[in-house]
Amino acid sequence: MRHGMLSLLFATLLIAPALKAEETAPTVTPALADDGQRLAALEERLADSERQRAELHEQLQSQSSGEERDGALLTRLRQENQRLKLQLNKALAEQQPQWLDEQQQWFAAGGGVALVGTLFGALLRGRRKTRREWLN
Template sequence: MRQGPLSLLCAVLLMTAQLHAEEISTAPDSNQPLVAATAAETQIDALEQRLAVSEQQRAELAAQLQSTSSERENAHLTRLRQDNQRLKLQLKEAQAEQPARLLSEQQLWFAIGAGVALVAMLCGAMLRGRRRIRREWIN
């Protein structure tokens, strides 16, 4: 036999023995990833439970917030309605206490025009003075 293929055959046989030995030596260590996987699964389960509890608490708090805000809005709405009724009542009382107008708007403008005419006539009489002009049309 030749030396090349014989040495190649020996090298392959030695490598397979070493690979087989490594597989046997890794067999006890293969239990360790299994333990890590179960620990991770238990941790995931615990986290999922915590998530479910926190989601439930969040939903309860949201419901409480909604009910509290609606109660507050109802109280505010009731207070605004009471204020509105009170202000309407005050407005009616103020309108009832207000005296009736003496003159309508048309009568008021007529009185203002008459006053202006009277003042103009008085000013004209005062500007004329006391001098007597000879009245030619009488003679």
């Protein structure tokens, strides 16, 4: 370390004990005059707190009654849902099973049209013997 810096550090250490922070005395308020104002302010705050508590209590009661109403509605809807599910199961059990699905029905209709066309063509031709030139 340099000699100048060392002397500056030494001087700072010598002055440090003389530099003390000032202690402040607590503020003392006049007892009777200030207590009356503080008491009035506290009573006013108490009245506000009681009013807010009453409002919150009313809100809580209204929410509780709303929740009870919602709970009753939810229970009723669940019962109706179960009743409808039972009706659906009963209707599905009573339904006749279908023989053919839609694709099979179309296939059967096409086969029927082909069969009817073949029979109709055979009836129109009759029993006459014609020469079939296309066979050569």
